[in-house]
Amino acid sequence: xxxxxxxxxxxxxxxxxxLSTVVSLFSAxxxxxxxxxxxxxxxxxxxxxxxxGLAALLDGGVSIAQLPLGLPWLPWMVRLDALSGLFLxxxxxxxxxxxxxGRGYVRGFEHGRDPLPPLGGFAGxxxxxxxxxxxxxxxxxxxxxxxxxxxxxxxxxAFHHDQAAxxxxxxxxxxxxxIGGLTILLGFGVLASFGGGFAFDAMRGAELPxxxxxxxxxxxxxxxxxxxxxxxxxxxxxxxxxxxPSHISALMSAVMLKVAVYGFIRVVFDLVxxxxxxxxxxxxxxxxVSALLGVLYALMQHDxxxxxxxxxxxxxxxxxxxxxxxLLFLATSHALxxxxxxxxxxxxxxxxxxxxxxxxxxxxxxxxxANERDLEKMGGLLRRMPxxxxxxxxxxxxxxxxxxxxxxxxxxxxxxxxxQAWQLDSGVLRSLVAIxxxxxxxxxxxxxxxxxxxxxxxxxxxxxxxxVRRARPVPFSMLAGQGVLALPCLLLGLLPTTFIGxxxxxxxxxxxxxxxxxxxxxxxxxxPVSPETASYGAPLVAAALFAALALGLxxxxxxxxxxxxxxxxxxGFAPPEPGMQYTATAFAQPIRRVFGLLFHIEEAVEQQxxxxxxxxxxxxxxxxxxxxxxxxxxxxxxxxxxxxxxxxNVRIYLGWSLATLLVLxxxxx
Amino acid sequence: xxxxxxxxxxxxxxxxxxxxxxxxxxxxxVKARLQNRRGAALWQxxxxxxxxxxxEARMAHTASLLFRAAPYIVFAATWLAAAAVPLVATGLxxxxxxxxxxxxxxxxxxxxxxxxxxxxxxxxxxxxxASREMLVSALAEPAMLMAVFTLAMTAHSTNLVSVVDYQxxxxxxxxxxxxxxxxxxxxVAIAETGRIPVDNPATHLELTMIHxxxxxxxxxxxxxxxxxxxxxxxxxxxxxxxxxFFPWGIAQGAGMGELxxxxxxxxxxxxxxxxxxxxxxxxxxxxxxxxxxxxxxxxLLLALLGLLSHVILEVGA
Numbered sequence: 001x002x003x004x005x006x007x008x009x010x011x012x013x014x015x016x017x018x019l020s021t022v023v024s025l026f027s028a029x030x031x032x033x034x035x036x037x038x039x040x041x042x043x044x045x046x047x048x049x050x051x052x053g054l055a056a057l058l059d060g061g062v063s064i065a066q067l068p069l070g071l072p073w074l075p076w077m078v079r080l081d082a083l084s085g086l087f088l089x090x091x092x093x094x095x096x097x098x099x100x101x102g103r104g105y106v107r108g109f110e111h112g113r114d115p116l117p118p119l120g121g122f123a124g125x126x127x128x129x130x131x132x133x134x135x136x137x138x139x140x141x142x143x144x145x146x147x148x149x150x151x152x153x154x155x156x157x158a159f160h161h162d163q164a165a166x167x168x169x170x171x172x173x174x175x176x177x178x179i180g181g182l183t184i185l186l187g188f189g190v191l192a193s194f195g196g197g198f199a200f201d202a203m204r205g206a207e208l209p210x211x212x213x214x215x216x217x218x219x220x221x222x223x224x225x226x227x228x229x230x231x232x233x234x235x236x237x238x239x240x241x242x243x244x245p246s247h248i249s250a251l252m253s254a255v256m257l258k259v260a261v262y263g264f265i266r267v268v269f270d271l272v273x274x275x276x277x278x279x280x281x282x283x284x285x286x287x288x289v290s291a292l293l294g295v296l297y298a299l300m301q302h303d304x305x306x307x308x309x310x311x312x313x314x315x316x317x318x319x320x321x322x323x324x325x326x327l328l329f330l331a332t333s334h335a336l337x338x339x340x341x342x343x344x345x346x347x348x349x350x351x352x353x354x355x356x357x358x359x360x361x362x363x364x365x366x367x368x369x370a371n372e373r374d375l376e377k378m379g380g381l382l383r384r385m386p387x388x389x390x391x392x393x394x395x396x397x398x399x400x401x402x403x404x405x406x407x408x409x410x411x412x413x414x415x416x417x418x419x420q421a422w423q424l425d426s427g428v429l430r431s432l433v434a435i436x437x438x439x440x441x442x443x444x445x446x447x448x449x450x451x452x453x454x455x456x457x458x459x460x461x462x463x464x465x466x467x468v469r470r471a472r473p474v475p476f477s478m479l480a481g482q483g484v485l486a487l488p489c490l491l492l493g494l495l496p497t498t499f500i501g502x503x504x505x506x507x508x509x510x511x512x513x514x515x516x517x518x519x520x521x522x523x524x525x526x527x528p529v530s531p532e533t534a535s536y537g538a539p540l541v542a543a544a545l546f547a548a549l550a551l552g553l554x555x556x557x558x559x560x561x562x563x564x565x566x567x568x569x570x571x572g573f574a575p576p577e578p579g580m581q582y583t584a585t586a587f588a589q590p591i592r593r594v595f596g597l598l599f600h601i602e603e604a605v606e607q608q609x610x611x612x613x614x615x616x617x618x619x620x621x622x623x624x625x626x627x628x629x630x631x632x633x634x635x636x637x638x639x640x641x642x643x644x645x646x647x648x649n650v651r652i653y654l655g656w657s658l659a660t661l662l663v664l665x666x667x668x669x
Numbered sequence: 670x671x672x673x674x675x676x677x678x679x680x681x682x683x684x685x686x687x688x689x690x691x692x693x694x695x696x697x698x699v700k701a702r703l704q705n706r707r708g709a710a711l712w713q714x715x716x717x718x719x720x721x722x723x724x725e726a727r728m729a730h731t732a733s734l735l736f737r738a739a740p741y742i743v744f745a746a747t748w749l750a751a752a753a754v755p756l757v758a759t760g761l762x763x764x765x766x767x768x769x770x771x772x773x774x775x776x777x778x779x780x781x782x783x784x785x786x787x788x789x790x791x792x793x794x795x796x797x798x799a800s801r802e803m804l805v806s807a808l809a810e811p812a813m814l815m816a817v818f819t820l821a822m823t824a825h826s827t828n829l830v831s832v833v834d835y836q837x838x839x840x841x842x843x844x845x846x847x848x849x850x851x852x853x854x855x856x857v858a859i860a861e862t863g864r865i866p867v868d869n870p871a872t873h874l875e876l877t878m879i880h881x882x883x884x885x886x887x888x889x890x891x892x893x894x895x896x897x898x899x900x901x902x903x904x905x906x907x908x909x910x911x912x913x914f915f916p917w918g919i920a921q922g923a924g925m926g927e928l929x930x931x932x933x934x935x936x937x938x939x940x941x942x943x944x945x946x947x948x949x950x951x952x953x954x955x956x957x958x959x960x961x962x963x964x965x966x967x968x969l970l971l972a973l974l975g976l977l978s979h980v981i982l983e984v985g986a
């Protein structure tokens with residue numbers, strides 16, 4: 001254990017985040033403060049968090065400190081180790097980019113009707129909450145920080161509260177966050193009663209029998225899974241994430257979901273510290289279903305931010321596929337394979353934070369300059385906003401898991417872990433892992449289809465509405481914010497060995513052994529299991545790709561370079577109108593038809609009074625009808641029963657109070 | 670890895686580029702013969718290519734920079750994917766750079782840009798082609814990965830060279846999983862390379878096009894690169910089927926004789942495969958677009974059955 005000095009940058013990050021909250025109170029009087037002070041402070045907090053996290057990863061040690069806060073018998077403890085260091089980095093990098101981007105983005109709010117202090121203030125509290133969750137070393141501080149994170153983000157989701165739909169989404173979010181918080185609290189309760197204290201150290205030392213450990217696991221999985229957006233508890237996510245201002249959507253989708261992943265890893269892998277194949281199977285199945293359903297529902301969306309939110313469900317599913325396989329392999333004492341799967345999940349966690357943040361910032365840039373979220377009205381934006389178009393393309397390729405970008409590396413690692421399933425003893429488990437790999441492959445291919453749709457409809461072709469045709473490029477700060485996230489997308493794809501070497505400290509600390517052989521053959525070769533089994537020379541693939549491209553361009557450039565512009569040919573038909581282009585809905589129609597059973601589709605063609613036909617299509621989430629509405633009905637019925645007590649007669653109320661008092665006294669006696 | 674091995678790998682990659690039009694010409698020739706036509710010469714694809722490269726390239730006013738860059742990216746990515754599939758010899762270092770998942774990823778990258786290029790000009794046919802291509806690939810890619818995973822799990826490696834070596838050294842045991850994987854991969858290859866009954870490379874009817882609809886707006890050298898990439902992909906799948914399932918005859922060393930023999934053997938195998946494809950294209954009719962998912966689901970099912978029969982029956986045994 002090293003001294004608590006290593007915690008100073010982390011404390012600085014939290015302090016800066018809180019300071020940005022305080023400063024933003026002045027933005028009611030002077031709106032410029034938001035842009036000139038609050039957002040830079042936010043960026044600095046992100047930078048400090050990144051620095052603290054990197055130091056912890058490089059050092060690999062553990063620093064703990066006791067805060068002068070909390071209850072007298074329950075002091076707040078903080079701890080910075082490799083695992084929290086990694087997540088500090090994730091939070092920090094995205095927050096830094098969001099702060100840079102926000103300088104340009106919040107300008108659009110300066111002359112709006114919405115009050116400014118909540119926008120900056122709750123963002124700072126939100127960041128501080130997330131940082132503290134990752135740093136907490138006892139259940140008390142963890143829960144306080146968790147609630148700080150949930151509540152402050154609730155106010156950000158409800159920022160545009162003048163629309164009823166947004167208020168509804170925000171309330172749903174609040175409700176789900178609290179049910180999730182409750183199950184997490186109960187999970188900590190189980191651990192604390194066996195460990196004899198709320199400090200994580202006490203919980204780590206506890207010896208839980210399988211039954212109680214499973215109870216703690218299920219509670220933690222439900223609570224953190226709800227926050228992370230796993231199917232079937234995901235339905236709040238695509239409602240809540242899109243309605244917040246875009247830079248906040250980026251923070252929520254890219255970072256807050258990762259904090260939930262952190263919580264799951266911390267509780268299950270670190271605090272409970274036992275591995276059972278039944279848990280692995282549960283996580284694997286739910287992860288696979290989330291990945292597949294997430295991408296299928298994403299394909300059906302034409303609201304860009306909603307679509308991205310559904311992709312978060314998919315990517316969280318992929319992360320949990322990795323974690324499920326890790327549990328499965330560790331439970332059957334295949335330590336090396338478990339580590340491969342664990343590292344794959346961590347790598348995908350970082351990747352998803354980067355590219356999902358990037359894509360949400362891009363969606364925000366479109367909203368900023370064209371005031372449009374609906375794909376059906378976009379088109380041709382690449383020519384209006386070339387830099388945003390380039391960054392968005394990088395995000396699309398990364399999330400579609402295509403080489404040489406980062407999404408491919410984590411998918412490759414996940415496949416490598418899955419392909420070692422033959423080492424498992426049970427045939428059922430072997431086939432389960434194989435089927436999960438098949439679902440992952442299907443998910444990846446569908447994600448590529450979805451992002452061809454997004455990019456093709458939004459950025460290519462011709463504008464489908466007047467305001468999109470007049471979109472203006474966004475200010476430099478917003479581009480810089482996107483660039484900050486686009487560059488690591490490429491770097492993590494090009495140099496996987498370097499970054500896996502860096503995050504190796506995490507499995508070393510949590511599982512007790514690292515992934516030494518992955519990087520043993522030099523920085524060029526990624527060999528997770530052994531060089532004979534599989535190797536991926538990411539820098540070489542990229543180099544060859546660029547060499548082939550350069551060669552082609554050079555060869556072509558020697559001859560006739562000229563390209564003559566003409567009208568589109570389109571097989572000689574009449575010149576195509578923008579309205580004749582394929583829309584997002586049209587693009588996804590074949591897939592909607594093939595996977596029709598999984599959606600709740602309402603489709604109708606009506607003849608209107610003036611004789612024109614009107615096509616009506618609504619694709620909604622089946623989870624609503626199956627899981628949410630029945631629960632709502634039960635709760636409402638119960639509330640109606642309870643409401644019978646409320647007769648309005650004071651004497652009856654007094655009678656009830658007396659009866660309650662008597663029962664309580666009887667219990668005490 | 671010696672310099673000679675890298676040189677050989679580069680040579681093999683160039684061989685792919687050189688041979689790809691020949692395979693396309695051969696299939697066309699056989700098909701013409703089966704239809705009682707004399708058909709164009711074997712070299713016709715090369716002549717087409719030369720003509721296209723000499724022509725001026727035209728682009729729609731509405732096309733963006735992506736439209737112009739896409740042919741190069743599609744060609745480079747397809748070529749790179751092909752370079753990692755053993756064609757003549759196995760002892761090459763390229764296989765260690767890119768295993769079979771990377772090959773699938775590179776083909777995915779090529780397809781991504783192909784589909785985007787289809788949507789770039791803003792014509793209805795381009796969008797239609799892109800939408801259908803992504804549907805086909807969304808179902809075909811997992812089937813391909815499953816089929817190859819069956820082999821990879823058997824050989825305990827995702828490197829194609831190791832898989833081929835394992836095949837060569839194993840005692841000729843007939844594995845049921847291989848049969849499933851082979852039939853699944855054949856269906857995938859037909860779908861992915863845009864052949865009948867999924868797509869018709871020679872169609873003139875816009876409404877039935879998939880691949881052709883995406884490259885409708887290309888001309889000149891851009892069109893040549895797109896066509897060449899498609900032929901490369903066909904050769905890639907041919908080599909995958911020929912060398913991974915029937916690897917006998919492939920050169921394991923670097924001797925001149927061995928390499929020569931390997932070249933002759935692989936060309937014979939590819940000629941056989943090409944002839945089989947021509948026969949199947951002659952006797953089959955193109956399917957309706959919405960029959961294609963059933964076809965691909967069969968491929969996915971076969972590949973999954975292969976994987977499951979491997980992990981359930983063969984691992985423990």
